Amino acid sequence: MIIDGHAYCFPPMDSPAGYDSIEEKMAHVQREIGGHHQPAWRVRDRTPADNSALIDPPTGEPHSVTWKRDLGRLVWEYDGETYTKQYVPPMLYNLESTPEMLIREMDYAGVDKAVLHHSAHLGLLNPYLRDAVSHFPDRLTRLIGVKDGHTPGDPDAAIAEVEAEVQAEGTCGFQFFPKFYYLGGHTEPWDGGAMRPFWDAIASMKTPVYFTLVGARVGTQYSDAEREGYLEEQRNLMRWMERYPDVPVVLTHGLPWQSYLEDDRIVLPEEIWEVFSAPQCHMQLLLTIQMGGMWEYPWREADPTIQECVERIGADRLIWGTDMPMVARFCTYRQALDQYGVHCEFLSDGERRSIIGGTVAPLLGISP
């Protein structure tokens, strides 16, 4: 069985998508797109632009912009000019990723099942994903998300939301974003303190927890501060895993590959592997979505890194994921699969099978 361990369905990006107002939603969109590495351009002449048309570089504060649609893509007006950035691929003509579209893509690429993820800029997605999975229960499964920044203030509400979603079925884990925890104004590590009652409850549910550590520290991208911040997040997770050793853990997106790029190689520090000394810790392999703007399919430059991951962690704890549909800005869905199914010649057949489905299957309750 081929399982995409990391995919998305979401309603139109310029819709409230579960938020109380469109303004609240678009603030999340602006923060995400304004910090993203995809190139921006001025619409009228396709002249390259940058993120300073969305976020003020010195302060990191968002500009006052007006969001619109143009040619089916999201554009914004700032200082009399209209800009855009293809954060989602142009094929999302309605700025949405419906379950029907994902299923058709899966059919064509030969993917049997996909794990639907969350991100705040795509919406408060529990109801949307619940509905999506109910239509394709054999093909889709979903993670549960909450407003991570609100959890310390009202852990009981967060626990109740997670419990309700578990009872609604179609779930396979809980996804936690330290980034949104910190954006909620919290400075203490998220593995303890006011979060403890929440984590105790989550651990008792015996559901895997998916941690999105990449990008946790806003405004530090591709810097020494990001690297140090990331390792600090890993230390938080190691403490968390010591406390909850029976809970399967998945690191979403893998590691912050771009941040460790030296010339054309990813050079990872020894310390970054320590988190995998915990046998419960799995890692998603999503190199394409981070590196696809720099490297060409089949991304041979990534091979040494993938090989190192296999040697250090083991294919039985590595999970192929795509970030579909976003990855389609760089490659077809089939190419994203073929990276591990066809290329990466150093992988044995067994390792390939593990990475493209076998590893994640037990986490979904499926016999590998």
Added chain:
Amino acid sequence: MIYDGHAYCFPDQRGDGGFADPNEFRRHLQLGMAGHFQSAWRVEDRSPADSGGIVDLSRGLTFDSLRDADFRPAGHGRFEWTVEGVDYAKQVMPPSVIDMTYTAENLVAEMDYAGVDMALLHRTPYLGISNEFIADSVRRFPSRLQGLAHVEEWLVQPEPAASIEKVGRAIGDLGLVGLQFLTNYPALYGQMEPWDSPGFQPFWDAVAGLDVPVFFTLGGWVGKAPASDAARLEAYIEELRMVRRWMERYPDVAVVLTHGFSWRMFLDGDKLNPPDEVFAAAPVDNPNFYLQVMFPISLGKEWDYPMPQVRPTLEELVRRIGADRLIWGTDIPMVMRHFTYRQSLDFIRLYCDFLTTDEMDLFLGGNMVRLAGPPLENR
């Protein structure tokens, strides 16, 4: 200037496609999908299937051989049909063609992202026959799009005056920049005469007077398949000779062979092996002859990006025809079932270093600019 010499916009495939009778459009669509080399599968378990449910190929690829199987454009670029309660599917368009339509807005957004400046809209009856639809697409983006006219090929002989008027209006009034003629369509309507036979001459004489290029899409064969690969090749070569004869009759008309040569016919393991007879038959020595190069749409199912297998063939085309008469095209949006749009460009731009900068510029855009003339907004 990067100019995609072969692109599409089309209306909702669930509509009438510009035909007076929607059922006729549906027959074209069913025939087009039935004959397409993309794989079919059973929807329930995605096991491989074939197109036998919608066409009886033992009777040939004709309207009469179509089977009643509730053939339908099902959405997301996919066509479905039902045989004895079992649903089948074929993905000829990419899954992103959600509503079975591809608008100028969709295309220009892809062009922006891939870095393509202009595109030429092509025609095929199963994507709709309305010149007005194409002209409207061009009008919405006059600096980015140009379009080809189409006249129902099967009406040219029985209704020459109306056909001449239609192509004249498409060029003169609607601003389209050339004519695309698909040579196998008259035979689908029982007209077995060659398309350069006397019955077509009034039409061709009129087209020649319009001072626009003619884009020929060769059919190879219609009806029952030739008995052997050799017979199929001979039929194809004969049609290339027909193009040569046509160009001798109309020496001032630029001719473009769409899709390039019939590459799938020349698949030979891990390479293409077009026989010398192809180059001898085609008017490659005629300075008004142009060849489109669009390997990914023909071979993307077999060979993945960046498709090194085609480079020797492209070198051969440059040597035999010249980079000043080769036209890069993609077949977007259909090509996106194999490559991204950018990959469709980059497999040439980044990997064919045997082309000089000047040759690359001509191939990727300069030739098309010269051939199509100024965009609508500059006329």
